[in-house]
Amino acid sequence: MKVIKKVILVAVMSSLTLATLISLPSFTNNIVAATVSNNQLKLAHGAYVYNKYGQRLTTYRGSSAKTRLSKGITVSFVGSVEPIERDSKRFFLMDSDNYNQSWLPYKEIKGSCYYNIGAGGYIKAVNVSQIAGKSLYTSEATVKIKYYKDRKPYSIGTGKDKTIIKNNKTFKVDRITAVSDDPEDITSYRISGTTDAFLSVRAVKEKVRQKLKIYTAYTHVKFLQPAKTYNIQGALRTISRDHSTFLKDDIYPVENLIYLWVPSENKAELFYLLKYSWESFDAQSFANYLSPSYGDGLVYVKASDTTYFTGPYLKPRNTPEQAKAMSKTATSIDKQKLQKLIDQEKITNEYANKNPYRLCVYHYKYTLRLAKDTINSAVASSTEINEVSDLLSAAQTAVINSTDETDDRDSMLRRTLPYIHKLPYYIKNRN
Structure with missing residues (x-):
């Protein structure tokens, strides 16, 4: 704090x-x-x-x-x-x-x-x-759809957010984002009152005169300086492969903000957990850092190396005192919570097998693998057990509650990026 x-x-x-x-x-x-x-x-x-x-x-x-x-x-x-x-x-x-x-x-x-x-x-x-x-x-602006003689009405958004776009129709918009489907048509406004009704800027007659806040479904941080990555013990990760570090001005999605106890410095520090670091999943980023195809487990960066950029504003999940107390090696009793979640694999798979290609099922399988590796580790800390337990619980809930509509929405929202008007620059400079 x-x-x-x-x-x-x-x-x-x-x-x-x-x-x-x-x-x-x-x-x-x-x-x-x-x-x-x-x-x-x-x-x-x-x-x-x-x-x-x-x-x-x-x-x-x-x-x-x-x-x-x-x-x-x-x-x-x-x-x-x-x-x-x-x-x-x-x-x-x-x-x-x-x-x-x-x-x-x-x-x-x-x-x-x-x-x-x-x-x-x-x-x-x-x-x-x-x-x-x-x-x-x-906070909000009005835009008008361009007139094209041969344009037919089309829809954007999913479920209750589905919106019909017609010539000369006006809409209120409240956010701007970069949707990664089409590099030629990437910048979009969000229709006010919706979650995922994104309207291409190219479709409107006149762009919004002021700036709109950037929308991303995931929290993104911007790196203030070159930065390395750390494990959940707060220790520096020594990785020899290319693209294992971040460069100044890189932007990357993160998922949790947590105090980790750093034994070498005898203090707790704030760290961000990198989004999808335990999965072989594209984090939709043009940062120098790239996850390997098999995932890296729980990977963290120091909060002091970054600044908040877009998305939900995260607050620390714990205190420095809790970080120190939970840094000890987990006991069998500490692992009981995670074991109970792992034991629900059969029940969760009954839901997953009905729609095996949904995004949430993909996340669940990787998180379950992480959980099994963690429960079998002789050096896993109480903090690690707690973190993985929360990740697995969220993944299971997503699978059980998944519908076609939520899957469509999740697939769209994960593609909302902060690279407004700058995608060609990031592609050019990624390597």
Whole structure:
């Protein structure tokens, strides 16, 4: 928890410092060139100037010409950027940790949001792309489907999320993602209110002017520096094969955040468990690190080598004190929980054999193999027994509860990636 608190503290302090820097508005001619400073916003689209009632002005700062602002220019704003509760505002800024948020307070008039640019002038937030040098995000935007004469209606999404796409139809979208099926058509918006209705950006008439938060079903971290991998004992793994380490700026999916006791340093450290590290499964990543065809067991990276990037925000599963206490070699009593789960193999297989090619069945088989290897290990720690028990329990539950719909959804969601507009770069530089 110390690491997480430190990250949050730094983010808050950074936001407060920024607020101090930009708190003094400019009341001179505030229309300038396109270099964005700490008290300016940049326009993503041409914009009219309004008064505080949302009415268009006929003159602004003594000139009728200044009531219409051009795309790409910067304008000084009134107010200061402030920290906010996550996802509480329609327009916001992302902090450097990719998690916490801030905002420049705006005025809401008849359903539209306006930023104060001084001298009685306001501009619509929907026409702004940057504030104080940082990209502006929106929680939701409206897009319209392009018209193609010969286009027939088609569907996206599964189950209750199934959505019919037609010419000229409008949709609300709330996230952006990279769906890995088609490199030529990879960037997609997510239809608001759905889990997996992803609409290709190429299908819409005009792209969203602000940024949308990136959606990935799995948590992804970004590496701050070159990094090696560790086992569950917190020991450095000595691997001689190519692509066994991470490079700076690599992005990779992870699944748990846990304190592991590191005997060589006599302390507990935070580690992320690499997604699918015990399976021969493509983790859908363009990082330097590649899993071998047979899997590597439980493989970890130090949280201090990474920063959160996208997906569910993970919190530590244990405390440093628990990590130390559970680092001892597991006893037969400690292994009972895992053994009971392994003993359910026959029952689970009755479900698995009905649909042997479902994604969840694939995961279950590899996790069961990991569990059997772990239970037979003479050096497995109590932590390892607990971790593998939780993984096997989740895998069994997924198989038992699996349906055609959940399998289709899982297959789609595992392909949501954070490589927005950058897939060709990662493919080119992977080797």
